[in-house]
Amino acid sequence: MAIRIMLAFLFVSFLLSPTILGYNHDDVKSWCSKTPNPQPCEYFLSHNPKNTPIQHESDFLKISIELALDRAMHGKVNTYSLGSKCRNGLEKAAWEDCLDLYQEIVLWLNKTTGSECTKYDAQTWLSTALTNLETCRTGFAEFGMTDYILPLMSNNVSKLISNTLAINKAPYSEPSFNGGFPSWVRPGDRKLLQSSSPASQANIVVAQDGSGNVKTIKEAIDAASKRSGSGRYVIYVKAGTYNENVEVGQKVKNVMVVGDGIGKTIVTGSKSVGGGTTTFKSATFGEYPQSIHKHLISINLS
The missing domain is CATH 1.20.140.40 (Invertase/pectin methylesterase inhibitor family protein)
Structure with a gap:
């Protein structure tokens, strides 16, 4: 008791x-x-x-x-x-x-x-x-x-x-630039962005007319996901209109996609809420934040 x-x-x-x-x-x-x-x-x-x-x-x-x-x-x-x-x-x-x-x-x-x-x-x-x-x-x-x-x-x-x-409580700091580029852009990447012939430095070339390694951006992204090593992987997309909804997954890292400029290299898709696709999945060029380093492609969302 x-x-x-x-x-x-x-x-x-x-x-x-x-x-x-x-x-x-x-x-x-x-x-x-x-x-x-x-x-x-x-x-x-x-x-x-x-x-x-x-x-x-x-x-x-x-x-x-x-x-x-x-x-x-x-x-x-x-x-x-x-x-x-x-x-x-x-x-x-x-x-x-x-x-x-x-x-x-x-x-x-x-x-x-x-x-x-x-x-x-x-x-x-x-x-x-x-x-x-x-x-x-x-x-x-x-x-x-x-x-x-x-x-x-x-x-x-x-x-x-x-x-x-x-x-x-992260303190806000003004972004810093070096030579017109954000300070986080490496010198080698700056040279690539300023280059007049990005194709010469590309790991893979996308061209609709068959003059490149592949005909679609998706094929190039797939190739990037299978590569060995962790260095910068440059995808050069020649002028043309690419009717694709490109998604760059988490496993595709350290990739740079370069086009021929505004009005020349165009990526366009047709997914929409009206067609049964959420806005999240309707992006013409969807990427995970850690995947893509820089885009120089003109994206047409119309």
């Missing part, structure tokens, strides 16, 4: 304790009050099993990123499970976008956890992740189908990312 009374006392003491899973309740409220969305912050921080000590704002930022990443991964799994519930092709198209976008969100949030990630870089990846969530919602809205699948995808990921953006 004495043991039972002692256990009951300990249980009641635990329930009344101001500490939740290792975090003091007052500390949780204090830290979360610094965010634009304190309620989800308090809930997920209080239920965080890692119990990582929070002594400085940098600790709070790291934990906030981890919480956002964890919920994004849950969101990705939940989104995948909803595929069989889509009622028609349009809803399926919007769902497929969200699945792709969640994969990117997890990737971008993972990038912010790297030791080499600066506050400026983190702000970029976090903003991109937040934009992806809005793009996911937009796909359903464009088709007028926000009543079924979209509510089932509801979560707190966007609020947690917004909180992390607010905590990160």
